[in-house]
Amino acid sequence: MQRGPFNWKTLWPYAAVFAALLFLPMALSRFYIYITAVIYVTALLAMSLNMVVGHGGLYQFHHAAFYGVGAYTCALILVRTELPAWVAFAAAPFAAAFTGLLIGWFCVRLNKLYFGMLQISLGSLLWAIVFRWYDLTGGDDGIHGVPIPDAISTINTSYYFILLVLAACVSVMYLIYRSPFGKTLQAIRDNPERCEAVGINVRRHQLMGIVVATFFAGIAGVLFVVVEGSVFPDLLFWVLSLEVFIMCLLGGWFTFAGPMVGAAVTVALRTFVGTYTEYWTLILGVILILLIFFLPEGVMGFIIEKVQGGEAEE
Amino acid sequence: MLQVESLTKSFDGFLAVSGANLSVERGEIVAVIGPNGAGKTTLFKLITGHLRPDEGRIIFEGQSISGLRPYEVCRRGISLSFQVVNVFNRMTVFENVQVAVLSHQKKTRKLFSSSGRHGIEETEEILGNVGLADKARRVSGSLSHGDQKVLEMAIALGNRPDLLILDEPTAGMSPEETSVTIDLIHRLTRELGLTILFCEHDMELVFSIAHRIMVMQYGRSLIQGAPQEVRSNEEVQAAYLGGT
Ligand SMILES: Nc1ncnc2c1ncn2[C@@H]1O[C@H](COP(=O)(O)OP(=O)(O)OP(=O)(O)O)[C@@H](O)[C@H]1O
Numbered sequence: 216m217q218r219g220p221f222n223w224k225t226l227w228p229y230a231a232v233f234a235a236l237l238f239l240p241m242a243l244s245r246f247y248i249y250i251t252a253v254i255y256v257t258a259l260l261a262m263s264l265n266m267v268v269g270h271g272g273l274y275q276f277h278h279a280a281f282y283g284v285g286a287y288t289c290a291l292i293l294v295r296t297e298l299p300a301w302v303a304f305a306a307a308p309f310a311a312a313f314t315g316l317l318i319g320w321f322c323v324r325l326n327k328l329y330f331g332m333l334q335i336s337l338g339s340l341l342w343a344i345v346f347r348w349y350d351l352t353g354g355d356d357g358i359h360g361v362p363i364p365d366a367i368s369t370i371n372t373s374y375y376f377i378l379l380v381l382a383a384c385v386s387v388m389y390l391i392y393r394s395p396f397g398k399t400l401q402a403i404r405d406n407p408e409r410c411e412a413v414g415i416n417v418r419r420h421q422l423m424g425i426v427v428a429t430f431f432a433g434i435a436g437v438l439f440v441v442v443e444g445s446v447f448p449d450l451l452f453w454v455l456s457l458e459v460f461i462m463c464l465l466g467g468w469f470t471f472a473g474p475m476v477g478a479a480v481t482v483a484l485r486t487f488v489g490t491y492t493e494y495w496t497l498i499l500g501v502i503l504i505l506l507i508f509f510l511p512e513g514v515m516g517f518i519i520e521k522v523q524g525g526e527a528e529e
Numbered sequence: 530m531l532q533v534e535s536l537t538k539s540f541d542g543f544l545a546v547s548g549a550n551l552s553v554e555r556g557e558i559v560a561v562i563g564p565n566g567a568g569k570t571t572l573f574k575l576i577t578g579h580l581r582p583d584e585g586r587i588i589f590e591g592q593s594i595s596g597l598r599p600y601e602v603c604r605r606g607i608s609l610s611f612q613v614v615n616v617f618n619r620m621t622v623f624e625n626v627q628v629a630v631l632s633h634q635k636k637t638r639k640l641f642s643s644s645g646r647h648g649i650e651e652t653e654e655i656l657g658n659v660g661l662a663d664k665a666r667r668v669s670g671s672l673s674h675g676d677q678k679v680l681e682m683a684i685a686l687g688n689r690p691d692l693l694i695l696d697e698p699t700a701g702m703s704p705e706e707t708s709v710t711i712d713l714i715h716r717l718t719r720e721l722g723l724t725i726l727f728c729e730h731d732m733e734l735v736f737s738i739a740h741r742i743m744v745m746q747y748g749r750s751l752i753q754g755a756p757q758e759v760r761s762n763e764e765v766q767a768a769y770l771g772g773t
Pocket residue numbers: 540544545563564565566567568569570571572612
């Protein structure tokens with residue numbers, strides 16, 4: 216029985232990867248550093264979604280809405296107010312989590328697919344507001360040239376900032392994953408009826424999971440602003456939500472780190488395939504179908520199964 | 530401790546439970562018997578809040594609990610072990626029981642401490658009690674049916690219930706597993722002083738451990754009384770026991 220939250224035996228690969236990533240900018244061109252930073256941002260978004268989808272079993276179909284709320288909150292405070300930048304950075308996750316609380320409060324009253332449908336509707340409502348409220352959000356033009364603090368405004372410094380924030384967030388997520396709350400959420404995913412029977416208020420825990428997950432989505436939104444210096448309504452569009460959902464499936468939604476793998480693969484494909492064809496979504500669909508047939512547990516799930524195959528038999 | 534009065538539940542006009550009465554006193558073992566489809570499972574689900582009664586009253590420790598959600602009923606001190614195995618399939622045996630223990634200790638909302646530090650001893654104790662200690666790290670979905678039924682019971686024990694409801698605890702078990710489980714139920718009542726309400730088709734088991742027996746048929750409760758009384762009741766003989 217593992218008592219402490221962190222165990223070097225299982226964590227050293229992650230530490231090694233992190234160390235390697237610290238040196239990456241020295242080996243890469245500006246463009247690839249930028250793409251890698253985008254992968255980190257997307258990875259954090261996918262990880263936050265997986266807290267409720269993979270570990271919580273919720274049909275969180277419009278997660279991008281909360282990401283967008285985080286990004287817009289950060290950008291708007293930076294552009295429209297004289298407040299220091301850290302206020303913008305700190306306010307964004309809280310704004311996202313509050314939106315998560317509001318939308319989640321309605322959604323947890325419904326089951327499964329109905330939960331997802333309602334969330335798509337409410338999230339799309341948010342998107343419509345951002346899209347139409349020209350005076351505040353700049354409508355479909357979005358907001359460009361958001362002033363980023365000097366310390367993290369170059370491609371290299373923003374890379375390190377994003378990597379550190381990602382590492383910190385993932386560590387905290389891991390803590391939560393292994394906490395009593397994390398275990399409870401996994402139990403709810405496995406069998407909500409039984410959870411109620413052992414005295415767990417399922418809806419309340421689901422709502423709490425949504426608030427935590429959307430908080431991290433808000434942080435991802437901040438990182439997006441840091442790397443791009445702009446925001447636009449597509450951030451809240453349902454297509455992005457679908458993409459992030461597929462990242463979780465692709466990486467392995469029952470694993471902890473899988474969504475990061477899924478994010479890396481998806482962003483890389485989008486970057487390189489996207490330059491050749493407009494039918495990116497079509498390719499995404501094909502990937503999804505292949506996935507369902509060949510890797511039902513996702514890339515990471517597949518790897519873990521292979522690695523642990525020998526050990527698991529006690 | 531528990532009083533059920535003229536409880537009624539219908540599914541699309543079909544009366545699964547109709548005017549059932551039942552009482553359980555503290556420290557007692559009460560059995561519910563009746564043919565397939567008599568409404569035993571439905572009765573237990575009504576008591577534990579998984580179904581809402583159409584009519585009737587359920588009083589536990591002097592307070593009405595009818596209409597409460599399952600988690601609220603559980604927190605009042607009633608645990609249900611399901612007839613059809615209903616566990617957390619992807620989690621280990623240990624985690625299955627630990628979830629119930631954490632819930633009982635009101636620790637399910639702890640975000641930033643390791644679950645490896647909470648409810649460990651209690652969980653180990655329960656697993657030791659039911660004889661699943663050596664399988665603690667197995668994923669519960671991979672257990673044999675008999676072990677899963679035992680795990681069912683272990684999860685229910687995780688809440689340290691005052692009243693434990695067992696819906697056919699030995700259903701689908703092999704004869705050896707059945708006798709181990711019967712011993713277990715005996716021990717639970719003797720050592721932990723649990724109050725148990727259960728239903729079972731195995732008449733030998735019923736008559737060997739129940740203090741009182743309630744007989745159900747077509748959703749109605751025919752009689753509740755001591756084993757001899759039930760055995761000698763003509764109506765019961767005609768309806769169910771077939772003259773044994
Ligand atoms: N959710 C439901 N919807 C419709 N009918 C139901 C439902 N649950 C139970 N019934 C019906 O109610 C009757 C009583 O079922 P119940 O499961 O309570 O019987 P039981 O006494 O537990 O039987 P068994 O000994 O086979 O477990 C059965 O005829 C069953 O078909």
